[in-house]
Amino acid sequence: MAERRDGSTNKMLLASFGVASLVCAFGGARSLCAQEVSYDVAITNGRVMDPESGLDAVRNVGISGGKIRAISSAALQGRQTIDAKGLVVAPGFIDLHQHGQDDENYRAKARDGVTTALELEVGVADVDRWYGEREDKALINYGASVGHIPVRMAVMHDPGGLLPSGDAAHREATPEEMEQIMSLLEKGLRSGALAVGIGPAYTEAATNGEITQVFRVAAKYHASCHIHIRSGAPRIGASPGNFSGFEEAVAAAAITGAPLHIVHIQSTGGPDVAYELQMISEARSHGMDVTTEAYPYTMGMTSIQSAIFDHKENEPDSYFASLLWPATAEHLTRDLFLRYRKQGGMIILPSNTLENIDAAIESPLTMIASDGHLLNGKGHPRTAGTYARVLGHYVREEKALDLMTALKKMTLMPAERLQKRAPAFNEKGRIRVGADADITVFDPGTVIDRATYEKPLQYSEGIPFVLVGGVPVVKNGNLVEGVFPGHGVRAPASQ
8 A cells, every 4th residue: 555755554544534435435345434434533323413414313423533423324333332322412512702711611611511712802912822822731622712892901900800990991092002012913813813892982082083993903813803893782671772782882893804703792782682683683694794693681780890890880779789799799889899899809699680691592593602710610600501502591491492403503503603714613513434533422301501600600400421632521421530621712923
Protein backbone atom coordinates (compact mmCIF):
# COMPACT_ATOMS: atom_id res chain seq x y z
CA MET A 1 0.00 0.00 0.00
CA ALA A 2 1.35 3.43 -0.96
CA GLU A 3 2.94 5.57 1.69
CA ARG A 4 2.06 9.20 2.42
CA ARG A 5 4.78 11.86 2.56
CA ASP A 6 4.86 11.78 6.35
CA GLY A 7 5.77 8.09 6.21
CA SER A 8 2.42 6.78 7.46
CA THR A 9 0.37 4.54 5.24
CA ASN A 10 -2.99 4.81 3.63
CA LYS A 11 -3.90 1.80 5.70
CA MET A 12 -3.50 3.88 8.86
CA LEU A 13 -5.62 6.65 7.37
CA LEU A 14 -8.35 4.21 6.45
CA ALA A 15 -8.32 2.72 9.90
CA SER A 16 -8.91 6.08 11.48
CA PHE A 17 -12.20 6.36 9.58
CA GLY A 18 -13.32 2.75 10.05
CA VAL A 19 -11.69 0.62 7.36
CA ALA A 20 -14.29 -2.10 7.71
CA SER A 21 -17.05 0.30 6.67
CA LEU A 22 -15.09 1.18 3.53
CA VAL A 23 -14.46 -2.45 2.62
CA CYS A 24 -18.14 -3.19 3.16
CA ALA A 25 -19.07 -0.33 0.84
CA PHE A 26 -16.68 -1.20 -1.99
CA GLY A 27 -16.54 -4.98 -1.72
CA GLY A 28 -13.73 -7.34 -0.85
CA ALA A 29 -12.72 -10.89 -0.06
CA ARG A 30 -14.42 -10.69 3.33
CA SER A 31 -17.82 -9.22 4.15
CA LEU A 32 -16.63 -6.66 6.66
CA CYS A 33 -19.19 -4.08 7.76
CA ALA A 34 -19.36 -1.21 10.24
CA GLN A 35 -20.73 -3.41 13.02
CA GLU A 36 -17.47 -5.40 13.03
CA VAL A 37 -15.36 -2.35 13.88
CA SER A 38 -14.55 -1.67 17.52
CA TYR A 39 -15.07 2.04 18.16
CA ASP A 40 -13.83 4.03 21.12
CA VAL A 41 -17.46 4.56 22.17
CA ALA A 42 -20.66 3.03 20.86
CA ILE A 43 -23.97 4.68 21.76
CA THR A 44 -26.59 2.01 21.16
CA ASN A 45 -30.37 1.82 20.81
CA GLY A 46 -30.95 5.57 21.14
CA ARG A 47 -33.40 7.83 19.33
CA VAL A 48 -30.94 9.78 17.22
CA MET A 49 -32.16 13.27 16.34
CA ASP A 50 -30.25 15.48 13.92
CA PRO A 51 -31.78 18.89 13.11
CA GLU A 52 -29.69 19.30 9.95
CA SER A 53 -30.80 16.13 8.13
CA GLY A 54 -34.07 15.62 9.96
CA LEU A 55 -33.02 12.14 11.07
CA ASP A 56 -35.27 10.95 13.91
CA ALA A 57 -34.91 7.20 14.31
CA VAL A 58 -33.42 4.52 16.52
CA ARG A 59 -29.78 4.20 15.53
CA ASN A 60 -26.40 3.20 16.88
CA VAL A 61 -23.57 5.73 16.85
CA GLY A 62 -19.88 4.79 16.63
CA ILE A 63 -17.26 7.25 17.86
CA SER A 64 -13.48 7.17 17.45
CA GLY A 65 -10.80 9.83 17.59
CA GLY A 66 -13.24 12.45 18.81
CA LYS A 67 -15.45 12.14 15.72
CA ILE A 68 -18.68 10.38 14.79
CA ARG A 69 -17.56 7.54 12.51
CA ALA A 70 -20.77 5.57 12.00
CA ILE A 71 -24.54 5.97 12.34
CA SER A 72 -26.11 2.59 11.77
CA SER A 73 -29.27 0.56 12.30
CA ALA A 74 -26.97 -2.46 12.66
CA ALA A 75 -25.25 -3.29 15.93
CA LEU A 76 -21.96 -1.51 16.67
CA GLN A 77 -19.19 -2.54 19.03
CA GLY A 78 -17.29 -0.14 21.26
CA ARG A 79 -14.57 -0.37 23.84
CA GLN A 80 -17.07 1.64 25.88
CA THR A 81 -20.80 1.20 25.32
CA ILE A 82 -23.60 3.55 26.31
CA ASP A 83 -27.05 1.98 26.18
CA ALA A 84 -29.38 4.85 25.19
CA LYS A 85 -32.59 2.83 24.91
CA GLY A 86 -35.53 5.16 25.55
CA LEU A 87 -33.25 8.21 25.39
CA VAL A 88 -32.64 10.91 22.79
CA VAL A 89 -29.16 11.16 21.28
CA ALA A 90 -28.70 14.77 20.16
CA PRO A 91 -25.89 17.12 19.17
CA GLY A 92 -24.31 18.76 22.20
CA PHE A 93 -25.88 22.10 23.01
CA ILE A 94 -24.00 25.27 21.98
CA ASP A 95 -24.43 28.27 24.31
CA LEU A 96 -23.53 31.51 22.54
CA HIS A 97 -23.86 33.60 25.70
CA GLN A 98 -22.04 32.27 28.75
CA HIS A 99 -20.09 34.69 30.92
CA GLY A 100 -18.90 32.22 33.55
CA GLN A 101 -15.87 30.57 31.99
CA ASP A 102 -14.34 28.48 34.76
CA ASP A 103 -14.67 24.96 36.15
CA GLU A 104 -17.66 25.77 38.38
CA ASN A 105 -19.60 27.10 35.42
CA TYR A 106 -18.44 24.41 32.99
CA ARG A 107 -19.66 21.70 35.37
CA ALA A 108 -23.10 23.32 35.58
CA LYS A 109 -23.24 23.68 31.79
CA ALA A 110 -22.28 20.04 31.21
CA ARG A 111 -25.05 18.84 33.53
CA ASP A 112 -27.44 20.98 31.46
CA GLY A 113 -26.29 19.28 28.22
CA VAL A 114 -24.00 22.06 26.98
CA THR A 115 -20.82 20.92 25.25
CA THR A 116 -19.65 24.34 23.96
CA ALA A 117 -20.00 27.56 25.98
CA LEU A 118 -19.05 30.87 24.37
CA GLU A 119 -18.48 34.38 25.77
CA LEU A 120 -19.72 36.43 22.84
CA GLU A 121 -21.71 39.37 24.26
CA VAL A 122 -19.14 41.01 26.53
CA GLY A 123 -16.15 39.21 25.04
CA VAL A 124 -12.53 39.64 26.04
CA ALA A 125 -9.77 42.17 25.41
CA ASP A 126 -6.78 39.82 25.02
CA VAL A 127 -7.90 36.88 22.91
CA ASP A 128 -4.64 34.90 22.96
CA ARG A 129 -4.25 35.14 26.72
CA TRP A 130 -7.88 34.21 27.38
CA TYR A 131 -7.67 31.03 25.29
CA GLY A 132 -4.28 30.16 26.74
CA GLU A 133 -5.57 30.32 30.29
CA ARG A 134 -8.10 27.53 29.56
CA GLU A 135 -6.04 25.20 27.41
CA ASP A 136 -6.07 21.60 28.75
CA LYS A 137 -8.12 22.73 31.77
CA ALA A 138 -11.69 22.77 30.45
CA LEU A 139 -14.44 20.20 30.88
CA ILE A 140 -16.30 21.51 27.80
CA ASN A 141 -15.42 23.49 24.68
CA TYR A 142 -15.00 27.25 25.04
CA GLY A 143 -14.56 30.35 22.91
CA ALA A 144 -14.85 34.13 22.92
CA SER A 145 -15.38 37.25 20.91
CA VAL A 146 -13.16 40.28 21.13
CA GLY A 147 -15.29 42.71 23.08
CA HIS A 148 -15.83 46.44 22.63
CA ILE A 149 -16.68 46.66 26.36
CA PRO A 150 -13.44 45.15 27.76
CA VAL A 151 -11.31 46.83 25.09
CA ARG A 152 -12.88 50.21 25.92
CA MET A 153 -12.28 49.50 29.61
CA ALA A 154 -8.63 48.70 28.96
CA VAL A 155 -8.04 51.81 26.86
CA MET A 156 -9.88 54.11 29.27
CA HIS A 157 -8.49 52.47 32.45
CA ASP A 158 -11.94 51.68 33.82
CA PRO A 159 -11.96 50.12 37.33
CA GLY A 160 -14.96 47.85 36.71
CA GLY A 161 -14.96 44.05 36.59
CA LEU A 162 -17.00 42.26 33.94
CA LEU A 163 -18.73 45.54 33.10
CA PRO A 164 -17.54 49.16 33.28
CA SER A 165 -18.33 51.49 36.17
CA GLY A 166 -16.06 54.46 35.32
CA ASP A 167 -14.96 56.30 32.19
CA ALA A 168 -15.67 53.41 29.82
CA ALA A 169 -19.34 53.70 30.76
CA HIS A 170 -19.67 57.44 31.18
CA ARG A 171 -17.20 59.31 28.95
CA GLU A 172 -16.91 59.75 25.21
CA ALA A 173 -13.69 58.41 23.75
CA THR A 174 -11.12 60.88 22.43
CA PRO A 175 -9.91 60.46 18.84
CA GLU A 176 -6.72 58.86 20.17
CA GLU A 177 -8.71 56.45 22.34
CA MET A 178 -10.98 55.60 19.42
CA GLU A 179 -7.95 54.68 17.35
CA GLN A 180 -6.64 52.43 20.14
CA ILE A 181 -10.03 50.76 20.62
CA MET A 182 -10.40 49.91 16.95
CA SER A 183 -6.80 48.72 16.74
CA LEU A 184 -7.29 46.31 19.65
CA LEU A 185 -10.52 45.01 18.15
CA GLU A 186 -8.69 44.27 14.91
CA LYS A 187 -5.89 42.58 16.82
CA GLY A 188 -8.41 40.28 18.51
CA LEU A 189 -10.05 39.41 15.22
CA ARG A 190 -6.70 38.62 13.60
CA SER A 191 -5.99 36.36 16.59
CA GLY A 192 -9.07 34.26 15.87
CA ALA A 193 -11.83 35.81 17.98
CA LEU A 194 -15.14 34.22 17.02
CA ALA A 195 -17.07 37.48 16.79
CA VAL A 196 -17.25 41.04 18.14
CA GLY A 197 -19.10 41.70 21.40
CA ILE A 198 -20.84 45.07 21.83
CA GLY A 199 -22.85 46.51 24.74
CA PRO A 200 -24.06 50.08 24.22
CA ALA A 201 -26.36 49.62 27.21
CA TYR A 202 -23.22 49.40 29.36
CA THR A 203 -21.10 51.95 27.49
CA GLU A 204 -23.78 54.63 27.32
CA ALA A 205 -21.30 57.39 26.48
CA ALA A 206 -20.18 55.59 23.33
CA THR A 207 -21.69 57.56 20.47
CA ASN A 208 -23.69 56.10 17.60
CA GLY A 209 -20.64 56.87 15.47
CA GLU A 210 -18.36 54.80 17.71
CA ILE A 211 -20.74 51.84 17.64
CA THR A 212 -20.99 52.05 13.84
CA GLN A 213 -17.21 52.09 13.60
CA VAL A 214 -17.07 48.88 15.68
CA PHE A 215 -19.46 47.32 13.15
CA ARG A 216 -17.16 48.45 10.33
CA VAL A 217 -14.22 46.65 11.94
CA ALA A 218 -16.32 43.50 12.35
CA ALA A 219 -17.48 43.65 8.73
CA LYS A 220 -13.87 43.81 7.54
CA TYR A 221 -13.27 40.39 9.14
CA HIS A 222 -16.72 38.92 8.36
CA ALA A 223 -17.41 38.69 12.09
CA SER A 224 -20.89 38.79 13.59
CA CYS A 225 -21.67 41.54 16.12
CA HIS A 226 -23.30 40.20 19.30
CA ILE A 227 -24.95 43.25 20.79
CA HIS A 228 -26.75 44.15 23.99
CA ILE A 229 -28.80 47.01 22.62
CA ARG A 230 -29.17 50.32 24.43
CA SER A 231 -31.78 50.99 27.13
CA GLY A 232 -30.89 47.94 29.21
CA ALA A 233 -33.97 46.04 30.38
CA PRO A 234 -37.12 48.15 29.86
CA ARG A 235 -39.36 48.18 32.89
CA ILE A 236 -42.35 45.83 32.82
CA GLY A 237 -45.47 47.81 32.00
CA ALA A 238 -43.66 50.40 29.90
CA SER A 239 -45.44 51.57 26.79
CA PRO A 240 -44.47 49.82 23.54
CA GLY A 241 -42.99 51.63 20.57
CA ASN A 242 -39.60 52.77 21.93
CA PHE A 243 -36.96 50.63 20.22
CA SER A 244 -34.24 53.14 19.36
CA GLY A 245 -31.52 50.79 20.62
CA PHE A 246 -32.78 48.07 18.31
CA GLU A 247 -32.85 50.51 15.39
CA GLU A 248 -29.27 51.62 16.14
CA ALA A 249 -28.04 48.03 15.86
CA VAL A 250 -29.97 47.25 12.67
CA ALA A 251 -28.86 50.51 11.06
CA ALA A 252 -25.20 49.87 11.88
CA ALA A 253 -25.45 46.40 10.36
CA ALA A 254 -27.21 47.70 7.25
CA ILE A 255 -24.64 50.47 6.75
CA THR A 256 -21.56 48.31 7.25
CA GLY A 257 -22.70 44.88 6.08
CA ALA A 258 -21.63 43.24 9.35
CA PRO A 259 -23.69 40.22 10.45
CA LEU A 260 -25.87 41.14 13.44
CA HIS A 261 -26.87 39.02 16.44
CA ILE A 262 -29.10 40.66 19.06
CA VAL A 263 -28.63 39.01 22.47
CA HIS A 264 -31.47 38.05 24.85
CA ILE A 265 -34.23 39.78 22.91
CA GLN A 266 -36.78 38.58 25.46
CA SER A 267 -35.12 40.91 27.97
CA THR A 268 -33.97 43.99 26.06
CA GLY A 269 -37.00 43.93 23.77
CA GLY A 270 -39.29 44.74 26.68
CA PRO A 271 -42.86 45.34 25.52
CA ASP A 272 -41.68 45.42 21.89
CA VAL A 273 -40.46 41.81 21.69
CA ALA A 274 -43.07 40.67 19.18
CA TYR A 275 -42.55 43.74 17.00
CA GLU A 276 -38.76 43.47 17.09
CA LEU A 277 -39.00 39.81 16.09
CA GLN A 278 -41.22 40.85 13.20
CA MET A 279 -38.65 43.46 12.14
CA ILE A 280 -35.88 40.85 12.26
CA SER A 281 -37.97 38.62 10.00
CA GLU A 282 -38.53 41.51 7.60
CA ALA A 283 -34.84 42.44 7.59
CA ARG A 284 -33.90 38.84 6.84
CA SER A 285 -36.42 38.73 3.99
CA HIS A 286 -34.55 41.67 2.45
CA GLY A 287 -31.22 39.86 2.64
CA MET A 288 -29.83 41.12 5.96
CA ASP A 289 -27.90 38.65 8.12
CA VAL A 290 -29.70 39.18 11.44
CA THR A 291 -30.24 36.60 14.19
CA THR A 292 -31.23 36.64 17.83
CA GLU A 293 -31.47 34.56 21.01
CA ALA A 294 -33.53 34.21 24.20
CA TYR A 295 -33.48 32.51 27.59
CA PRO A 296 -36.59 31.14 29.38
CA TYR A 297 -36.76 33.29 32.53
CA THR A 298 -38.69 36.43 33.46
CA MET A 299 -35.81 37.76 35.58
CA GLY A 300 -32.40 38.89 34.32
CA MET A 301 -29.06 39.52 36.04
CA THR A 302 -26.36 42.15 35.64
CA SER A 303 -23.85 44.24 37.59
CA ILE A 304 -25.42 46.70 40.02
CA GLN A 305 -22.66 49.19 39.17
CA SER A 306 -23.45 49.15 35.47
CA ALA A 307 -24.78 52.18 33.63
CA ILE A 308 -28.32 50.82 33.38
CA PHE A 309 -28.76 51.63 37.09
CA ASP A 310 -27.60 55.23 36.79
CA HIS A 311 -30.17 57.74 38.08
CA LYS A 312 -32.31 55.04 39.73
CA GLU A 313 -31.96 56.41 43.28
CA ASN A 314 -35.38 58.10 43.24
CA GLU A 315 -37.41 55.17 41.97
CA PRO A 316 -40.45 54.12 44.07
CA ASP A 317 -40.05 51.56 46.85
CA SER A 318 -41.76 48.93 44.70
CA TYR A 319 -38.87 49.16 42.20
CA PHE A 320 -36.25 48.29 44.81
CA ALA A 321 -38.43 45.50 46.23
CA SER A 322 -38.40 43.85 42.78
CA LEU A 323 -34.60 43.54 42.87
CA LEU A 324 -32.95 40.41 44.30
CA TRP A 325 -29.42 40.29 45.67
CA PRO A 326 -28.31 36.71 44.88
CA ALA A 327 -25.44 36.71 47.38
CA THR A 328 -27.97 36.81 50.24
CA ALA A 329 -31.26 36.03 48.41
CA GLU A 330 -32.78 39.23 49.86
CA HIS A 331 -35.04 41.71 48.11
CA LEU A 332 -33.69 45.23 48.26
CA THR A 333 -34.73 48.47 49.85
CA ARG A 334 -33.56 51.88 48.72
CA ASP A 335 -30.85 51.89 51.39
CA LEU A 336 -29.64 48.41 50.44
CA PHE A 337 -29.59 49.38 46.76
CA LEU A 338 -27.37 52.39 47.49
CA ARG A 339 -25.09 50.32 49.73
CA TYR A 340 -24.65 47.49 47.23
CA ARG A 341 -24.21 49.95 44.36
CA LYS A 342 -21.10 51.26 46.13
CA GLN A 343 -19.95 47.73 46.99
CA GLY A 344 -20.53 46.17 43.58
CA GLY A 345 -21.82 42.76 42.59
CA MET A 346 -24.45 41.00 40.53
CA ILE A 347 -28.15 41.72 40.91
CA ILE A 348 -31.29 39.95 39.66
CA LEU A 349 -34.06 42.12 38.25
CA PRO A 350 -37.37 41.73 36.39
CA SER A 351 -36.85 41.70 32.64
CA ASN A 352 -40.22 41.05 31.00
CA THR A 353 -43.63 39.47 31.27
CA LEU A 354 -44.09 35.71 30.94
CA GLU A 355 -46.19 36.31 27.83
CA ASN A 356 -43.29 38.07 26.09
CA ILE A 357 -40.79 35.46 27.29
CA ASP A 358 -42.96 32.72 25.81
CA ALA A 359 -43.28 34.60 22.52
CA ALA A 360 -39.50 34.91 22.26
CA ILE A 361 -38.71 31.28 23.14
CA GLU A 362 -41.34 29.95 20.75
CA SER A 363 -40.36 32.15 17.80
CA PRO A 364 -38.66 30.24 14.96
CA LEU A 365 -36.11 33.09 14.80
CA THR A 366 -34.58 32.63 18.24
CA MET A 367 -31.72 30.48 19.37
CA ILE A 368 -31.49 29.41 23.01
CA ALA A 369 -28.66 31.03 24.99
CA SER A 370 -28.31 31.31 28.75
CA ASP A 371 -26.43 34.54 29.59
CA GLY A 372 -25.06 32.43 32.42
CA HIS A 373 -22.69 33.37 35.24
CA LEU A 374 -22.08 31.71 38.61
CA LEU A 375 -19.61 32.70 41.29
CA ASN A 376 -19.17 30.44 44.32
CA GLY A 377 -22.60 28.97 43.81
CA LYS A 378 -24.36 32.32 43.57
CA GLY A 379 -26.00 33.78 40.51
CA HIS A 380 -28.97 33.16 38.22
CA PRO A 381 -30.67 29.78 37.63
CA ARG A 382 -30.30 30.28 33.87
CA THR A 383 -26.65 29.19 34.14
CA ALA A 384 -27.49 25.66 35.27
CA GLY A 385 -31.02 25.24 33.95
CA THR A 386 -31.71 26.99 30.64
CA TYR A 387 -31.58 24.01 28.27
CA ALA A 388 -33.32 21.48 30.50
CA ARG A 389 -36.02 24.08 31.17
CA VAL A 390 -36.74 24.50 27.47
CA LEU A 391 -36.87 20.73 26.96
CA GLY A 392 -38.89 20.02 30.09
CA HIS A 393 -41.24 22.99 30.24
CA TYR A 394 -41.68 24.27 26.68
CA VAL A 395 -41.45 20.91 24.88
CA ARG A 396 -42.87 18.30 27.26
CA GLU A 397 -45.18 20.21 29.59
CA GLU A 398 -46.51 23.06 27.47
CA LYS A 399 -46.03 21.44 24.04
CA ALA A 400 -45.22 24.93 22.77
CA LEU A 401 -42.25 23.60 20.80
CA ASP A 402 -41.75 20.25 19.10
CA LEU A 403 -38.60 18.46 20.15
CA MET A 404 -36.75 18.77 16.84
CA THR A 405 -37.39 22.53 16.71
CA ALA A 406 -36.11 22.96 20.26
CA LEU A 407 -32.96 20.99 19.44
CA LYS A 408 -32.39 23.07 16.32
CA LYS A 409 -32.46 26.23 18.46
CA MET A 410 -29.83 24.73 20.78
CA THR A 411 -27.48 23.14 18.26
CA LEU A 412 -27.68 23.76 14.52
CA MET A 413 -28.73 27.42 14.60
CA PRO A 414 -25.86 28.51 16.90
CA ALA A 415 -23.38 26.52 14.79
CA GLU A 416 -24.66 28.12 11.60
CA ARG A 417 -24.39 31.59 13.15
CA LEU A 418 -20.62 31.15 13.55
CA GLN A 419 -19.49 28.71 10.86
CA LYS A 420 -18.79 31.23 8.10
CA ARG A 421 -16.13 32.92 10.20
CA ALA A 422 -15.11 29.85 12.21
CA PRO A 423 -15.31 26.73 9.99
CA ALA A 424 -14.87 24.49 13.05
CA PHE A 425 -18.58 24.99 13.67
CA ASN A 426 -19.37 23.13 10.44
CA GLU A 427 -18.57 20.01 12.50
CA LYS A 428 -20.65 20.96 15.54
CA GLY A 429 -24.39 21.02 16.14
CA ARG A 430 -24.95 17.91 14.00
CA ILE A 431 -25.20 14.16 14.37
CA ARG A 432 -23.58 12.99 11.16
CA VAL A 433 -20.54 10.99 10.12
CA GLY A 434 -17.45 13.18 10.36
CA ALA A 435 -18.93 15.63 12.86
CA ASP A 436 -17.35 16.27 16.23
CA ALA A 437 -18.54 13.79 18.83
CA ASP A 438 -20.05 16.45 21.07
CA ILE A 439 -23.22 14.63 22.07
CA THR A 440 -25.96 15.03 24.67
CA VAL A 441 -28.10 12.06 25.66
CA PHE A 442 -31.28 12.89 27.58
CA ASP A 443 -34.59 11.44 28.68
CA PRO A 444 -37.39 13.46 27.05
CA GLY A 445 -39.83 12.16 29.66
CA THR A 446 -37.91 13.40 32.71
CA VAL A 447 -35.50 16.15 31.66
CA ILE A 448 -36.10 19.28 33.75
CA ASP A 449 -34.27 22.19 35.39
CA ARG A 450 -33.81 22.26 39.17
CA ALA A 451 -31.97 25.58 39.59
CA THR A 452 -33.92 28.35 41.36
CA TYR A 453 -33.26 32.01 42.16
CA GLU A 454 -32.55 31.03 45.75
CA LYS A 455 -30.50 27.92 44.85
CA PRO A 456 -29.04 28.55 41.37
CA LEU A 457 -26.44 25.77 41.47
CA GLN A 458 -28.85 22.86 41.45
CA TYR A 459 -28.00 20.71 38.45
CA SER A 460 -30.57 19.73 35.85
CA GLU A 461 -32.00 16.22 35.80
CA GLY A 462 -32.75 13.77 33.01
CA ILE A 463 -29.45 14.20 31.14
CA PRO A 464 -27.53 11.01 31.96
CA PHE A 465 -24.74 11.25 29.36
CA VAL A 466 -22.78 14.12 27.81
CA LEU A 467 -19.73 13.61 25.59
CA VAL A 468 -17.21 16.25 24.53
CA GLY A 469 -14.97 15.15 21.66
CA GLY A 470 -16.08 11.58 22.31
CA VAL A 471 -15.06 11.72 25.99
CA PRO A 472 -17.86 11.28 28.54
CA VAL A 473 -18.00 14.27 30.90
CA VAL A 474 -21.37 13.22 32.37
CA LYS A 475 -21.93 9.50 32.90
CA ASN A 476 -25.02 7.96 34.45
CA GLY A 477 -26.10 11.42 35.54
CA ASN A 478 -22.86 12.24 37.35
CA LEU A 479 -19.94 14.44 36.37
CA VAL A 480 -16.81 12.53 35.42
CA GLU A 481 -13.86 13.71 37.47
CA GLY A 482 -10.35 14.33 36.14
CA VAL A 483 -11.17 14.70 32.45
CA PHE A 484 -10.61 17.91 30.48
CA PRO A 485 -11.54 17.22 26.84
CA GLY A 486 -12.73 20.77 26.13
CA HIS A 487 -10.98 22.64 23.33
CA GLY A 488 -10.84 26.30 22.47
CA VAL A 489 -12.87 26.96 19.32
CA ARG A 490 -11.48 29.85 17.26
CA ALA A 491 -11.66 31.41 13.86
CA PRO A 492 -8.56 31.03 11.67
CA ALA A 493 -5.86 33.53 12.58
CA SER A 494 -4.92 36.13 9.96
CA GLN A 495 -2.24 38.72 9.40
